[in-house]
Amino acid sequence: MALRVSRSAVGLACPLLLPLTAWAGVTVDGQNIPTDFSNGQLLASQRWQTGFGDDTSGDQFGFGSELDQFLADNDDTYLYLGLSGNLENNGNSGMIFIDVDGPGSGANLLRTQDFGVPVAGLPRYLAGNVGEPGLNNLAFDDGFAPDFVIGWTGGSPIGSQTRTYYLVNWTELDPVSGGTGHTNTILGLMTAGNPTASGPAGTLGAFLGSTSLGVRAAADNSNDFGVEGAFPPGEAANDPATATRGFEFAIPLSLLGVGVGDEVCLMALVSSPNGFMSNQLLPTDSNPARTTFSNLGFPPVDLGNDTVAFGDQFVCYTVVGGCPNDPQGRCARSDLNGDCLVDLGDLAILLAGWGNPFELEDLALLLSDWGTDCN
Numbered sequence: 001m002a003l004r005v006s007r008s009a010v011g012l013a014c015p016l017l018l019p020l021t022a023w024a025g026v027t028v029d030g031q032n033i034p035t036d037f038s039n040g041q042l043l044a045s046q047r048w049q050t051g052f053g054d055d056t057s058g059d060q061f062g063f064g065s066e067l068d069q070f071l072a073d074n075d076d077t078y079l080y081l082g083l084s085g086n087l088e089n090n091g092n093s094g095m096i097f098i099d100v101d102g103p104g105s106g107a108n109l110l111r112t113q114d115f116g117v118p119v120a121g122l123p124r125y126l127a128g129n130v131g132e133p134g135l136n137n138l139a140f141d142d143g144f145a146p147d148f149v150i151g152w153t154g155g156s157p158i159g160s161q162t163r164t165y166y167l168v169n170w171t172e173l174d175p176v177s178g179g180t181g182h183t184n185t186i187l188g189l190m191t192a193g194n195p196t197a198s199g200p201a202g203t204l205g206a207f208l209g210s211t212s213l214g215v216r217a218a219a220d221n222s223n224d225f226g227v228e229g230a231f232p233p234g235e236a237a238n239d240p241a242t243a244t245r246g247f248e249f250a251i252p253l254s255l256l257g258v259g260v261g262d263e264v265c266l267m268a269l270v271s272s273p274n275g276f277m278s279n280q281l282l283p284t285d286s287n288p289a290r291t292t293f294s295n296l297g298f299p300p301v302d303l304g305n306d307t308v309a310f311g312d313q314f315v316c317y318t319v320v321g322g323c324p325n326d327p328q329g330r331c332a333r334s335d336l337n338g339d340c341l342v343d344l345g346d347l348a349i350l351l352a353g354w355g356n357p358f359e360l361e362d363l364a365l366l367l368s369d370w371g372t373d374c375n
Contacts, residue, residue: 026073026080028202028248029195030220033071033082034241036248040073040080043266043315044283046227046240051279051295052270054229055086060164060192060221062086062154065270067094068226068240070282072266072317078216078250079258079319083268083282084243086223089154089164089192091273093125094247097146099265099314100256105175106145107182110138110299114180121184123169124273125151132274137300144265144314147173148256150249152190152219153273164192166219166247168204186210190247192221202250216250232292233279253319260321260338267314277301286311323374331374334366340374342366 026036046068053064064086071082087094099106110126112119113136118127126149128134140146152166167189174181188204188211191197195218198205202216226243230236258264270280277296281303285293287310296308303313321338323331334342336349350358350366 026078026082026248026250028080028216028218028250030190030192030218030248031195031245033084033244033246033248034069035244037071037073037080037082040071041317042069042071043317044070046085046238046280046282047235047284047286048279048293049228049230049233049236049238051229051231051233052092053088054227055088056224058222058224061089062164062221064088064229065092065094065278065280066223066227066229066243067268067270067280067282068223068243068246070266070268070315072264074253074319076322077252079253079256079264079317081249081251081266082246083248084223084240084246085226085280086221086246087152087154087166087219087270089221091154092270093123093151093153093273094270095125095149095151095268096249097140097144097267097269097314098148098150098251098256099144099146100258100262101147102263102265103143103145106147106177107173107179108140108142108145108177110135110140110146110173111178111180112136112182119180119182122171122182123151123153123184125153125271125275126171126182128275133298134275135271135277135299136275138277139300139302139304140267141304141312141314143312144267145177146265146267147175149173150187150215150217150251152217152247154221164221165205166190166192167207168215168217170213170215185213187212187215187217190217190219192219195220202248213255214252215255217248219247220245232294234292258319260319261336262319263316264319265314265316275299281309281313283311283313283315285309285313325374330369330372334369334372335374336366342369342372
């Protein structure tokens with residue numbers, strides 16, 4: 001079963017985990033990521049040393065790629081996503097796959113080529129070039145069929161090596177699994193280490209007729225903490241929580257088509273520009289008997305096969321609401337329907353989910369908050 005960070009996990013089982021201050025949003029600058037998301041959710045932590053090289057330079061260019069921790073939060077406008085880590089500025093790519101409507105529609109099997117020809121308009125990291133697979137024939141876990149991909153590619157696309165840029169793309173995937181009717185939008189440029197290079201923090205710079213779609217993003221690629229590198233990659237000397245810099249995104253809820261109470265499922269990965277997949281996935285392999293976890297290589301790769309990557313390589317976050325008057329956080333943990341009241345409506349939701357995900361301790365907390373009005 002997937003690790004589902006539902007409202008039960010967010011609030012009822014963990015009192016005051018999402019107080020009202022979470023509604024203030026996240027500073028999108030790629031820095032202080034664990035602090036920025038202190039009122040949100042830690043979705044996943046890296047278990048494995050990176051097989052794509054460990055950066056020890058501490059500069060923005062970076063000479064290795066890793067994903068350390070994956071975090072999420074939201075306010076009434078944006079879903080915020082944070083990935084601590086770094087991405088080598090050699091064409092390597094980071095991606096977050098996003099499923100907003102469950103496995104009923106979306107690309108459980110990702111096809112980005114048609115008889116060996118890359119689908120027109122897609123980024124190279126998805127479709128490859130002629131003779132390169134990209135991520136064509138990547139299969140996800142059962143229960144995960146992403147609808148969107150936000151991806152960023154390391155490089156200096158305007159020909160300057162004095163500033164490190166990442167080109168950010170937004171791809172809407174064919175709602176039919178295995179289909180090739182994908183569409184892509186170039187969102188713009190992140191300037192590593194300079195979140196205000198193009199305007200207020202998180203503003204994307206223009207490039208090739210880009211349109212941001214309201215997305216904000218920022219990168220700080222100077223991380224030299226977190227997991228280390230090794231061949232074969234193991235678990236030794238890993239401390240992903242020490243990484244504080246990386247990549248932050250603010251994605252409009254309206255672009256995703258979600259609101260309070262909706263579940264958004266996510267997976268992050270790093271690959272080379274031609275589709276060679278690293279071992280840096282979040283969530284990652286969780287087999288307790290495994291001592292090493294190597295790069296996954298070129299697709300076809302089936303993440304639903306536990307011999308490839310054990311467990312579910314996706315995690316779900318439930319969009320939460322904010323209330324104007326909740327100084328003790330009671331509505332943040334017990335207002336399940338988002339109306340800023342703890343009453344029969346919330347009890348009905350809890351009883352409907354009794355046993356999965358709600359349990360006796362959840363009921364006890366809701367009853368202790370009974371009658372709270374946070375309006």
